[in-house]
Amino acid sequence: MTQKDDFQLQGFLPYLLNQAAEESSLAFQRIYKDRYGMLRTEWRVLFHLGIYGTLSAKEIGERTKMHKTKISRAVAKLEERRLLTRQRDEADRRLEYLTLTAAGQAAYVDLRSVAKEYDAGLAEQFSPEDIAKLRQMLRHLARMT
DSSP, rough: OOOOOOOOOOOHHHHHHHHHHHHHHHHHHHHHHHHHOOHHHHHHHHHHHHHOOOHHHHHHHHHHOOOOOHHHHHHHHHHHSSSEEEESSSSSSTTTEEEEOOOHHHHHHHHHHHHHHHHHHHHTSSSHHHHHHHHHHHHHHHHHH
């Protein structure tokens, strides 16, 4: 006789968060992919450099919680497209500083405006109070991991 499994995957919070993240980002993903041929990791690197300026790959990894090999691949692709440059640290030759080129900065500014509009469209589905609470709860969960 088989025992009934009462685990509700559709109610499992990590599953729901992943489903919501995937579904809510699909249209934006098409935009950065169509316009710039970027993958998710590449736009995240681009945005971190656009927002914070020059960073090392390690700093980006700490901020994004992405694995260093994914960041390395994203950096190589962005450099290949001439959207960023690498500058080796003279004191520590293992360390490189990443900076957006003029083309990278232009791509960031373009995608930033699209991201703001996209975010506003998602937020419209909720009351201002609900969206503020949702952002607060997601920030809280992001700090827990």
